Amino acid sequence: MSDDAREITCQEHGAATTTYVCSHLATNPVQRWHSARASGDNPWPDAWCNACNATFLREGEWNDRNADAVDLRILCNHCYEGASAKSIARFDAAQSKAWQELLSHCHEELSVKQEALKREYSLTRHKRWDWDQDRAELVFSNDGIPAVVATIEFVGSVSTQSNTWLWSWANPSTEESVRSRIVAVYEFGEAHDYPRLTVPKWPAEEANGWDMAAVAAHVLDAAGVYRTPSETGFTFLLLTEVRTAQ
Numbered sequence: 737m738s739d740d741a742r743e744i745t746c747q748e749h750g751a752a753t754t755t756y757v758c759s760h761l762a763t764n765p766v767q768r769w770h771s772a773r774a775s776g777d778n779p780w781p782d783a784w785c786n787a788c789n790a791t792f793l794r795e796g797e798w799n800d801r802n803a804d805a806v807d808l809r810i811l812c813n814h815c816y817e818g819a820s821a822k823s824i825a826r827f828d829a830a831q832s833k834a835w836q837e838l839l840s841h842c843h844e845e846l847s848v849k850q851e852a853l854k855r856e857y858s859l860t861r862h863k864r865w866d867w868d869q870d871r872a873e874l875v876f877s878n879d880g881i882p883a884v885v886a887t888i889e890f891v892g893s894v895s896t897q898s899n900t901w902l903w904s905w906a907n908p909s910t911e912e913s914v915r916s917r918i919v920a921v922y923e924f925g926e927a928h929d930y931p932r933l934t935v936p937k938w939p940a941e942e943a944n945g946w947d948m949a950a951v952a953a954h955v956l957d958a959a960g961v962y963r964t965p966s967e968t969g970f971t972f973l974l975l976t977e978v979r980t981a982q
C-alpha cells in the first residue's frame with residue numbers, strides 16, 4: 737500500500753494517516769488491545785479486542801477464513817494513539833494490586849543497585865557523560881579522560897513537551913543497537929497483561945519514566961539505571977554492565 741493510500745482527513749486532527757482497529761476498540765478503547773508490536777516502521781499496527789482475538793487465534797493469523805469476521809473501523813493515527821493510551825486505565829482491582837506490587841518490588845531492587853553503583857563508580861561525580869549508540873556505551877569522563885564505561889540499553893523517554901512516555905522499541909530515532917533487548921520487557925508485559933509495558937506511548941511524567949526503568953532493570957537484570965536530561969525531557973538508560981575505564 738502506498739503512503740498516499742493511507743492519507744485521511746480527520747475532523748479533529750486534519751491531515752493524518754489511516755489506521756485500523758476493530759469496532760469494539762473504536763467504541764470502547766479501555767480494554768485489552770491485541771496487535772503486532774508497534775515499531776518505528778509500523779507505529780500504528782492493526783489492533784483488535786479480546787473477543788476478536790478468539791477469532792484471530794483460531795487461525796493464528798488473519799486470512800481468508802477469519803478476516804471477514806472482524807468489523808474494522810478506520811481511525812486517524814492521532815485518534816488511534818489517544819485511544820490506545822486510554823487502554824492503560826483498564827485494570828480491575830486485582831490487576832492494579834499486582835502491578836503496584838511489581839512496581840514497589842522493582843523500585844526496592846533498583847535502589848539497592850543504584851546505591852552499589854554510586855559506591856563503586858561515583859557516577860554522579862564525573863564531569864560529563866557521552867553516549868555512543870553504535871557501540872551501545874555510555875562513557876563518564878573528566879577533562880577528556882574516560883573514567884567509567886557502561887554498556888547501555890535504551891528503555892524509553894519522557895517528553896516534558898507532550899507529557900508522554902515513549903518506549904525505545906517504538907522510537908524510530910533510537911538505534912537498533914540499543915533497543916534489541918528491551919523487547920523482553922514488552923514480552924513480559926504481554927505475558928502478564930501489564931498495558932503500560934505494551935502500549936508504545938501514553939500520558940506520563942518523570943516518575944512514570946522511573947517506574948518503567950525500574951521494571952526494565954528487573955526484567956533484564958541490569959546493573960542500574962541512568963537518566964539523561966535534554967531540552968525536551970528525559971531519556972532512561974539501563975546500565976547492563978559497568979566497568980572502570982582502562
Ligand SMILES: [Zn+2]
Nearest residue numbers: 758760785788
Ligand atoms: Zn473486537
Ligand SMILES: [Zn+2]
Nearest residue numbers: 746749812815
Ligand atoms: Zn483524529
